[in-house]
Amino acid sequence: MYVRLLALLFLSGALAAVGSSATAPPAPAVVSASAYGISVSVPGQPGAGAAFASAPGAASTGVADGFAYPADGNSARTGAQASSVSARGAAAHAVTDVLAISLLNGEVTADSVAGRAKASATGADTAGSQVTNLVLLGQPVAATPNGRFALADWGYAVTLEQVAESPVTKETRNARASVTALRVVLTADHGGLPAGAEILVGHAEASASTAVAPVATPGVTKPPKTRAKGRGAPRTTPAKGPKPKSKPKEPRIVPGLGGPLFRTPPTNISAPLSPSGYVFPVYGDASFSDTWGAPRASTGRHQGTDIFALLGAPILAVADGTVFSVGWNRIGGWRLWLRDRQGNQFYYAHLAAFTPIARDGAEVKAGQVVGFNGNSGDAQGTPFHLHFEIHPVGLLPLGYVGGAVNPVGYLSAWRRLEDVTFAVGRGWAPPVPSSASAPKPAVLLLGSTDISTASGLEPGSLERALIAPISAQG
Secondary structure, eight states, X not given: OHHHHHHXXXXXXXXXXXXXXXXXXXXXXXXXXXXXXXXXXXXXXOOEEEOOEXXXXXXXXXXXXXXXXXXXXXXXXXXXXXXXXXEETTEEEEEEXXXXXXXXXXXXXXXXXXXXXXXXTTEEEOTTOEEESXXXXXXXEOOOTTEEEEETTTEEEEEEEEEEEOOEETTEEEEEEEEEEEEEEESSXXXXXOTTOEEEEEEEEXXXXXXXXXXXXXXXXOOOEEEEEXXXXXXXXXXXXXXXXXXXXXXXXXXXXOSBOOOOOOOOOOSOOOSTTOBOSBOSSOBOOOOTTOEETTTEEOOSXXXXXXXXXXXXXXXXXXXXXXXXXXXXXXXXXXXXXXXXXXXXXXXXXXXXXXXXXXXXXXXXXXXXXXXXXXGXXXXXXXXXXXXXXXXXXXXXXXXXXXXXXXXXXXXXXXXXXXXXXXXBOOOOOTTXXXXXXXXXXXXXXXXXXXXXXXXXXXXXXXXXXXXXTO
């Protein structure tokens, strides 16, 4: 009897194990990503590099104003670099950009390189990776995927060295994408580096291992079930068809905020947002901190950075581009947008006034004054500040809310101007709409000084122009 009881217990345990394994949830995705701007490897010596970023976990960024190896930059020199990676859920992204590359005393140069890698449950790719204006030993070269070019008798260069694969094994898709925009390998001593040295520029890689549903064998179907009816006549029970798809759920609403739940955007930025060529948007003394994602009563979550400065501090175009949507907004107050030459968009809000160049469709240069700091719109009553947002071109299809990225890393890297120029004329603001809640004028202008003659090429000219003139009586 005891033997029979043990056998029953064993059988029930085996059946329970089979049932639990059949209903076990799929294993969670394993994702990772990494990127760097440049890496120099020298046999027997410590390596060097810049703009490293890695995940999983929270998104990571790496920026550098420039790079030189050794200190004089003879072996490798670059301009600004920026890297960004993300590994969340079932997707991983890696992005890196490097400007003004000069290797081995200028024998290998390029205006810029871009590395892009993406891996997810649907596959992997390196779309968007490129090398711009590559010159090898004085000759322009078209950078092709996995292209290899001899460098005299001392080495070779590889362009857009990449792999993108997503094989499926044991119901798991292992997607992997990797790219190095430019790799230079020395086979003999040259340019101050020994044989075996390598210089890698613009590297990005991403991987994602995700569960894949088993695929049914084509042409094999289960026969319909039958059961006896009456005196043995079988009755066929129709096979069950696929269940109808459920209706899509409405987006969840944040309690008390009246808007859709804020979602963290992906970081696969397809256009460079490197420090070079961009300027800090506020002239003079200013301060800011990272308040990305903080709760806001009117918009749900904060998707920009507040830069605090004095009332009337000049607000600058961060890049060469086109100004649009200049005017009044209930939340942003006096606000405008700027689109740079790559298609990235920048949002300025809570201005006190605009300058004459801030008109829809106007072309501006980086550093030109487009407005003045204030607290208009829903910022009335708060300290004077500029609300600043960055919307990369690669995220624009996600809309206003989903297409923004945290500006803090970029603001920290962008250079500040020592002096700026104003366009001819005074600052202005459009007529206030009757329905607007903008503050009414409280003072009258009795006089003004034209500071349009100040030159941004002459240090200190703006400060001198802002000094009140001395009267005839001294």
